[in-house]
Amino acid sequence: MKYDELFALLRRRGVLWPSAEIYGGVQGLYDYGPLGTALKRRLEEAWTAWFVGLSPDYHLIQPSEFLPEAVVRASGHLENFTDPEVTCESCHAAFRADTIVEKVRPDGVDGLTPAQIGEILRANQLKCPNCGSPALSVPTPFNLMFPVELGVTGHERAYLQPETAQGSYLAFARMWDVGRHALPLGIAVIGKAYRNEIAPRQVLFRLWAFTQAELQIFFDPAGFPVPFAQVAAEPLPVLRVDRRQQGEEAPEFVRAEELVRSGGLPEFYVYHLAQSYRFYRDVLGYPADRLRLFEKSDVERAFYNRIQFDLEAHLESLGGYKELGAVHYRGNYDLSRHSEGSGKDLSVHPTGREPLLPHVLELTFGVDRHLWALSDLHLGKDGERTVWKLPPYLAPVTVGVFPLIEKDHGAYALEVADELVREGLAARYDDASSIGKRYARMDEAGAPYCVTVDGESLAEGPAKGTVTLRARDSRSQERVPVRELAPRLRAAVRLPRPPRS
């Protein structure tokens, strides 16, 4: 579906809309409506079930979203997120100051004041890379983090977290103590991140405030055992750096064991990459031919990342592959920075081993981006009708309940719906207009099932009454005893989990 069409449909159905719409809306801020909120919660539950389910040593926590200044200084965000911006007064293009001065000062501009950088620009007569004009402005700092003043005096300075990962690193020492003193130790966080983007774009893909689901796994670099056999034969759609450099854009399927044997990647990395890919394909139901594992080159990834593959999906609405998540091997960068910054030694002493500073494998996912992808990849036309083919456990509404004839079967249908709600299922009663329209409405909302109460249901009596159960994708119907509805639907919405090793 095209971008405009998809966004209009999501607005109309109350999945999401621009924030502060009555004031004209603000680019980069969106509200989720009832369907969007329910879908987001289910997506987060599915993510947790899958990734925390990978190991009994992976745990979900919820850290603070405020980071004290000392934390972001240690993490490098204060430095790296405060980019001095230089604008050309002739063509008005904007650049980061360090990219302009790197020819004469390869060390970058860290620690220099804007005035000093301005002096370097003048002294070397540096020119605008875009139009060649020497009319470059004095740099102004552009902070990508939102500062907050804590307390009445505001002396305590903090920042809204620009990524959820830091909360996990801060929690590591405590988690080690409350845990069983063993590696690997996984810390999962689903939380908001805030970035003062220069130009938010494309609805849920560049936001001021967005939700990340991240799993930070702390492990012993000398050995990180994983049940690799589970994924060894899995073909993965990778696009590696060497093929990219030949101008290739399409992925090629390579078995996980090949990536280890001849691809130079460690087992623990490929295992988690493969499980992430399976989450996209098997849990979220993304078509395999729309997915790509995109390797980032030395210059593209952050310096502390040793291996990075972005997990991308080809989205028609956005006209190409878009990053939805990534797997980063970050080495021990984060813990060493926080050891230094906090003065607390974060190295650990596992039983029977020398003390060591754990390495980190980071699995990161953009929740909002996945919401868009779930719309793009699953919502579309099936002949005349518009159907949102969400996996049942993700669908905001599990079952629509209708009376065939409102005045005859309405009361009983309401009872059936109410009973399903009491059973913990997302059931929605509807008696508006014709039966066909109700099916159509439910198809568009992504409800995988509909139940219709008719004359037979009443005649058979409450003990062994049957109703028709209609499946969204096939439109097929079968008669099912009312008492079997709840168990059957519950089974259909059970969240997939990875197999235990």
Place this chain on the structure above:
RNA sequence: GCGGGCAUAGUGUAGUCUGGUUAUCACAUAGGCUUGCCAAGUCUAUAACUCGGGUUCAAAUCCCGGUGCCCGCACCA
């Protein structure tokens, strides 16, 4: 931020070039009648010219500006 394009009910649109009746049509929403297993029919109701200024007897329509959105560039450790 820069350049280009666009802006009409909840959604999608006609009308704008060439200013002039009560702003078109469909879907959606609410209600009535009818029907009764896949968006049927019928009646009724709700509902819009992005904002500000200018030109004119008269502006959705022409001009200027603001705002927003889309695309491209730049930005996205």
